[in-house]
Amino acid sequence: MTSYWLTSSPPDPRPALAGSTVADVVVIGAGFTGLWTAIRLLETRPDLRVVVLEMETVGYGASGRNGGFCQASLTHGLANGLRHFPDEVETLEAEGLRNLRELVAFVEAERIDCDLERTGELIVADQAYQVEEFRAWAEEAATHGEVVRFLDRDEVRAEVHSPIWQAGLLGSPDRTVMLDPAKLCHGLARAAEARGARIHEHSQVTRLERVPGGVRVRTAGGAEVRAEHVVVATSAYSGWLRRLSPLFVPVYDYALVSEPLAARQLESIGWRGRQGLADANNQFHYFRLTADDRILWGGYDAVYHAGNGVGPRFDVRPATFERLEAHFFRAFPQLAGLAFPFRWGGAIDTTSRFTVTFGQTMGGRVTYALGYTGLGVGASRWAAGVVRDFILRPDSDLLRLRFVRSSPFPFPPEPFRYGAVAAVRHALDRADRNEGRRGLLLRTLDALGIGFDS
Numbered sequence: 245m246t247s248y249w250l251t252s253s254p255p256d257p258r259p260a261l262a263g264s265t266v267a268d269v270v271v272i273g274a275g276f277t278g279l280w281t282a283i284r285l286l287e288t289r290p291d292l293r294v295v296v297l298e299m300e301t302v303g304y305g306a307s308g309r310n311g312g313f314c315q316a317s318l319t320h321g322l323a324n325g326l327r328h329f330p331d332e333v334e335t336l337e338a339e340g341l342r343n344l345r346e347l348v349a350f351v352e353a354e355r356i357d358c359d360l361e362r363t364g365e366l367i368v369a370d371q372a373y374q375v376e377e378f379r380a381w382a383e384e385a386a387t388h389g390e391v392v393r394f395l396d397r398d399e400v401r402a403e404v405h406s407p408i409w410q411a412g413l414l415g416s417p418d419r420t421v422m423l424d425p426a427k428l429c430h431g432l433a434r435a436a437e438a439r440g441a442r443i444h445e446h447s448q449v450t451r452l453e454r455v456p457g458g459v460r461v462r463t464a465g466g467a468e469v470r471a472e473h474v475v476v477a478t479s480a481y482s483g484w485l486r487r488l489s490p491l492f493v494p495v496y497d498y499a500l501v502s503e504p505l506a507a508r509q510l511e512s513i514g515w516r517g518r519q520g521l522a523d524a525n526n527q528f529h530y531f532r533l534t535a536d537d538r539i540l541w542g543g544y545d546a547v548y549h550a551g552n553g554v555g556p557r558f559d560v561r562p563a564t565f566e567r568l569e570a571h572f573f574r575a576f577p578q579l580a581g582l583a584f585p586f587r588w589g590g591a592i593d594t595t596s597r598f599t600v601t602f603g604q605t606m607g608g609r610v611t612y613a614l615g616y617t618g619l620g621v622g623a624s625r626w627a628a629g630v631v632r633d634f635i636l637r638p639d640s641d642l643l644r645l646r647f648v649r650s651s652p653f654p655f656p657p658e659p660f661r662y663g664a665v666a667a668v669r670h671a672l673d674r675a676d677r678n679e680g681r682r683g684l685l686l687r688t689l690d691a692l693g694i695g696f697d698s
């Protein structure tokens with residue numbers, strides 16, 4: 245089942261790669277990372293011959309299926325940034341804010357109609373023990389320049405009417421805008437083509453071979469491109485390139501979209517600020533209004549399928565859809581009876597430190613960027629700038645950041661991987677049911693700087 249966004253955003257078909265051709269750069273994957281990479285390369289060097297190869301259609305992967313929360317954070321939130329990159333967090337925060345401003349400016353300049361709304365994000369507490377944590381976090385975040393307003397129980401319920409909220413943290417619109425991700429993908433694809441990129445759909449790359457002066461890229465359809473540089477932007481599907489497997493696990497995240505709300509239903513929930521919402525549990529929900537006043541409600545289950553499983557057979561998970569619906573009506577009992585005609589899943593590229601990771605292989609000819617762990621809508625544009633720098637600006641300051649140079653702690657191979665992920669998920673679930681108290685396993689992993697999230 246495809247996402248609500250992809251259903252409502254008509255496709256713009258492009259031919260598969262055929263025969264044998266040459267390019268300066270081949271980008272593999274037409275999600276946000278691949279499309280922004282094509283654009284940023286061509287902005288810097290308009291004469292480059294850039295070919296984008298996509299195994300399905302533009303936006304087929306996570307980029308066409310996500311919640312559409314487009315955030316400034318490059319580090320999966322300030323708290324995670326402080327934990328893993330305390331020495332660089334100030335730079336990364338500034339880079340992230342600049343990136344979001346530039347992303348919005350690009351959308352406006354290119355007139356990409358992606359229903360972008362500058363709303364900010366509201367994090368809600370649905371557990372009493374979280375209230376004091378929220379208050380403390382509002383103070384701590386301020387010391388690092390992030391202004392979040394603490395809302396007490398009455399204030400948060402006045403903002404969005406739910407009987408289960410206990411407190412809230414209201415963030416600034418400078419840090420979160422909401423958008424339709426499929427419309428953004430299609431707009432980026434057009435912007436890349438307008439700058440000279442060639443995009444081929446239904447062109448699955450199966451092999452990279454080092455050849456003199458570059459790399460030969462072969463597709464499942466028997467076509468090939470020779471290029472000086474290759475960019476791998478295949479996210480949670482990156483198992484095809486074996487050396488990337490230790491860096492990430494593909495984790496399935498699921499979402500529902502309701503029918504449009506009637507005026508009286510909208511009245512019953514408030515939500516006039518139309519913020520992106522999320523709760524603060526380890527297994528969290530995220531939710532938002534769409535431009536036509538439906539509610540998207542997703543998250544909670546984060547499912548790893550053994551053997552790095554990805555593919556259409558995992559897009560539908562009735563047990564998760566039922567659980568999500570039940571949780572929804574607990575949060576919004578006044579909307580009882582609301583139907584959810586759209587349900588889907590998508591694969592998230594999770595790393596053990598929840599942030600994008602970069603690297604090069606084949607003598608520096610192949611550059612990869614993946615691992616946003618469920619927060620890549622905004623960060624992918626910044627990562628594309630880093631990839632551009634790897635290829636065109638090797639002296640760039642960004643390439644000296646530890647955030648860019650270092651790799652996350654690797655995940656074990658199968659058969660241990662499945663068991664390890666299951667054990668951590670179980671421990672996170674137990675912590676959520678135990679007032680956030682982290683057991684021995686989680687405390688040990690925390691001490692080692694290793695985590696699991698979506």
Ligand SMILES: Cc1cc2nc3c(=O)[nH]c(=O)nc-3n(C[C@H](O)[C@H](O)[C@H](O)COP(=O)(O)OP(=O)(O)OC[C@H]3O[C@@H](n4cnc5c(N)ncnc54)[C@H](O)[C@@H]3O)c2cc1C
Pocket residue numbers: 272273274275276277278297298299300301302303304305306307308309310311312313314315447448449450477478479480481482484497498499542589590591592614616617618619620621622623624
């Ligand atoms: C359900 C869900 C909700 C999410 N919600 C949010 C959110 O609200 N905010 C946020 O910031 N992030 C969110 N994310 C994460 C965000 O969507 C991703 O971080 C981002 O889209 C990653 O973009 P990408 O281009 O790297 O990967 P993708 O969009 O997955 O693109 C990879 C592309 O590569 C193609 N491909 C793979 N293998 C090959 C091959 N061999 N040859 C050719 N092409 C290939 C795929 O078909 C795909 O189109 C969510 C993700 C999911 C799944």
